[in-house]
Amino acid sequence: MTLFDLPDAATLYTALLTRDASYEGRAWVGVTSTGVFCRLTCPARKPKPENCRWFDSLGACLEAGFRPCKRCQPLKAATQAEPVIEELLAALSARPDHRWCEADLSAMGYERGTVRRAFKRHFGMSFLELARLDRLRRGFEVIGDGGTVLEAGLEAGFSSASAFRARVGQILGLAPADFSPEALLKIDWIDTPLGPMIAVADARALHLLEFMDRKALPTELKKLTQAAKGLLGFGRTAIHDQTASELARYFDGERAEFTVPLVYHGSGFTCRVWDALRQIPVGETRSYGQLAQEIGQPTATRAVARANGANQIAILIPCHRVIGADGSLTGYGGGLWRKQRLIEIEAGYASVPPLPHPEGPPARHSTTTAASER
Template sequence: MTFFDLPDSDTLYAALVARDPSYEGRAFVGVTSTGIFCRLTCPARKPKRENCTFFGSIGECITAGFRPCKRCHPLRPATDSEPVIKTLLDALEARPDHRWYESDIADMGLDLSTVRRAFKRHFGMTFLELARLERLRRGFEIYNDGGKVIDAQLEAGFASASAFRSSTNRLLGAALGTLSKTPLLCIHWIDTPLGPMIAVADTSALHLLEFMDRKALPTEMKKLAAGANGAIGFGRTSIHDQLAEQLEAYFNGTSADFTVPLQYHGGGFAGRVWDALRRIPAGQTISYSALAKSIDQPTATRAAAKANGSNQIAILIPCHRILGADGSLTGYGGGLWRKQRLIEIEAGYAKSKRAGQP
């Protein structure tokens, strides 16, 4: 069983001709006249319909005897196919204290529109937005280590205190100085290949795991703070350590099994939906209607979709495994580009399972 139920070949051929990005990582075409396989977004001239065979995974293409295309590089991670991304990420790492502007990008001989499109496509944000997030995080590290708010502000590269407060509020839903120094709920961040994530946990369970640029994050943080009577602040617990270890294994392709204890903030129907999501094996996807049927409420598709969207523990409660009825990517709080990448990652787990590997 493939991790994505392919639509009919006519639909896939139309997607190939249109270079439809919604099938990235979920469908590939083998061209019998050349013996190569490609992404549906391949820039090469399109083959004749009778020469196309469609597959749901790279493994199936290789098993069928096709070799990877040298133009669209289906074996290469998407970001590696655009050198401008690696160039700027390396520059960001080499100059952690630099405050980046468009003029810096131009001075490197890079085209601004090309950079903007590449980062939006693969990261869901521009390079400058990514750089700002990194500055904010460094400021939080200073504050977490006992520094003052002004120290955090300067480390983050903000000349204006009001701008720093505004950015902090947009991210955490609270001013930095209002966070507890002796928190019950501890905020920590974890680096992942898809961007930094904020994890909120106490000593017994994980309460929240979100990508730092998720729009709903400030609202979710405010609710957590209210529920903890304001006892929320920076810190790290054994739950964070366990989470970081298991996320690393997940992204490395070692294991998709998560044993981190979770604390739901929502019960009843929503809790049943989240439990159902956790029962979907890595590498498989289902529709919203199938999700509703799995909890014996087949007429509650809309309610199931709403509960899916209100999930605030990303990846571990795998709401990214839900697709539209037609197999298309649908809304995801972390960005459709991340949903696509998560599905691609989990395709490897499905392939291993089919091959009988542990």
């Protein structure tokens, strides 16, 4: 669904000529004579009206085959064009115990609809939803440090322990009582510019990395719990720290290579597909058919698509680099808006030679979990 309905072509062309900044982050122009797409504020020479195509998202520009302009850099983090995002994220950080509501936004002088659209555009959720998830994260930290469910609920700003239990169960598919204090696999939270992620790791490797609002997350966690014989709990390991550090460098544009050791939970065929995903160069994409060719099973396109969708280590196993044969973004468990943003981020890496670094260890393949390795 489009959050901003584009006006007619004449209005947009006038905005292009005048470099109207009000269209930043809301409209882009593709120039058919050059094959590039630009912000409407681009300082480059203006194209003729008949050579302009108008788009309401960066993903639509990329899908249409246009490449980003080198002058206005339309793939640069769009949040820089909307100060309200940085301002409210700073306010959230400054008041971690505050229970945010719409009245707070009005009192700070923000128009609630504008804030909602800006955060939906860049995070796929409203500011208030983001604030509630931040509170929940702090509750997880209390449990990970050995605190009680009641203490965690209070820290997270819930009125009762039962309300906190219900919210945790809704998101993770497991109640806090289901988690073991002697956990082998530990759950922790990693913040990213695309929203919070849940990471599950043992002392040696990462088993799961998913955006917290992924619908399949509860099912995936239940499977890990069963395979680990219930030894799943809150806590943080050195693997969590390494994952968070490498993700931060990735989003900061410093390095797109990951060395975190991984454990696969899938069939032999599925693991082959995941290995092939990790071989796709940064800044490139493949279709499901091309990926099937690369693993030597050209007739297994549908099976490749299923294996791609079963990936439970987002970003590090880059299933977002697989698109439809027609160039469409196709499905993504973390949401198409995130897939679009990840492709945009990696487009910035494409022209930069990768930094030399030691190769990470190959993934361990497992159809159970590391529970059997204790």
